[in-house]
Amino acid sequence: MLRLGIIGTNWITKQFIDAAHETNEWQLSSVYSRTIQKAHDFGDLLGASEFFDDLTKFFLDGNFDAVYIASPNSLHFEQALDAIQHEKITIVEKPIVVNPTQWRKLESALKDYPKAKLFEAARHVHEPNFKVVQHAINNFDVVQGASLTYAKYSSRYDAVLNGEEPNIFSLDFAGGALQDLGVYVVYDAVAWFGMPEEVAYFPQKIRTRVDGKGTAILRYPQFDVTLNIGKIANSYVQSEIYGLKDTIVMDNAAELNSIRLYDERGEFTEIGTKPEKNPMVAEAQDFADVINHFDDEKNQNKYYEWLQLSRNVNKLMFNLRQNAGLYFTGEEDKD
Incomplete structure (x- = not known):
C-alpha cells in the first residue's frame, strides 16, 4: 500500500484521493495545509493520520511515500523541487512548471536524487x-x-x-x-x-x-x-x-x-x-502500477514516455x- 501525502486541500485533491482509494493501491496518511485546523477538516474524514502546517516538517517528518501537489500553479515548481530533494514520489497537478528553466531544474534534481520520481497529473491521458x-x-x-x-x-x-x-x-x-x-x-x-x-x-x-x-x-x-x-x-x-x-x-x-x-x-x-x-481512477492506477513495479522494463518505458510528453507539453x-x-x-x- 502506497502512503500518500498531499499539499492542497481543495476539490481536485479530494477527487484524486477518492480515486486513489478506489484502486486499493493507496492510503492517505499525511496532510499539509496552511493551518492545522484546515488540515484536520480535510483529512480526518479521509483517513489521514498526521497533519502539518509547516512544509519543512511535512517533508522531514511525514510518513508518506508519495506526495500529490495541487497548490496554485505558481507554487508547483518549488514544492515539487522540495519533494524530489526529499526523495519522494512526486505527483503534481498540471501544469508542473510554467517555463523551461523550471523544468530543467526539476530534471537535474531527479538525476541527483534517483529514488525520486516525477509525474504530471494530466488525468485524461490515462x-x-x-x-x-x-x-x-x-x-x-x-x-x-x-x-x-x-x-x-x-x-x-x-x-x-x-x-x-x-x-x-x-x-x-x-x-x-x-x-x-x-x-x-x-x-x-x-x-x-x-x-x-x-x-x-x-x-x-x-x-x-x-x-x-x-x-x-x-x-x-x-x-x-x-x-x-x-x-x-x-x-x-x-x-x-x-x-x-x-x-x-x-x-x-x-x-x-x-x-x-x-x-x-x-x-x-x-x-x-x-x-x-471518477475520471482520476485510471491515472491513480497507472501511477501505482509504475511505482510498485518500476523494475519492469515496460513500466520504466511508460514513465519516461510520460516524462517526455510532460516536457513537450510544458x-x-x-x-x-x-x-x-x-x-x-x-x-x-x-x-
Missing part, C-alpha cells in the same frame, strides 16, 4: 477513451487537422467581475485559461500529433491581465490544429479530428465522454467506452504564452 482516439487517428490514411475545444465558465470569474483577483485569474499565481483548461487540449495535440513547427496564441485578456479565453493555432507540416479554450464563457461545440473522408467527433476534448467515428456517408459508430464515475505551453507576450510575475524565461 483514460481509455484518450487511447481510443489515438488508435482511431493511427488508422487514418491521412490526417488533415483538428479543432479541439475546452471552455467552461469559472465561478471564480464572478469574483473578478466584482473587482477581486482569485489565484486562477492572477499573474502572481500563474493563472489564466491556457494554464488551467488549455493544458488539456495541449496534451491532446502533443500526444496525438506531436510537436508543431510553429505556434500562435491569440488571448482575450481580462482586467487582471491574464487570458480569460483564447485561440491557439498549431502548424504541422501537412495540417493545422486549432485549440479553443476559455474560463469566462461556456462552449458546447464538439471537437473534431479530420481524416480524408472520416472524422472523429468528441463531445469534449478534455472530458472525452463520447467518441464517435463518422464515415463518408455521415453515419457514425460509437467507438468510446463508458467513462469511470515547452509548448510556454511557447504559446511567449508568442502572445504573456508572462507571469517574476518569471525567469523571457527570451
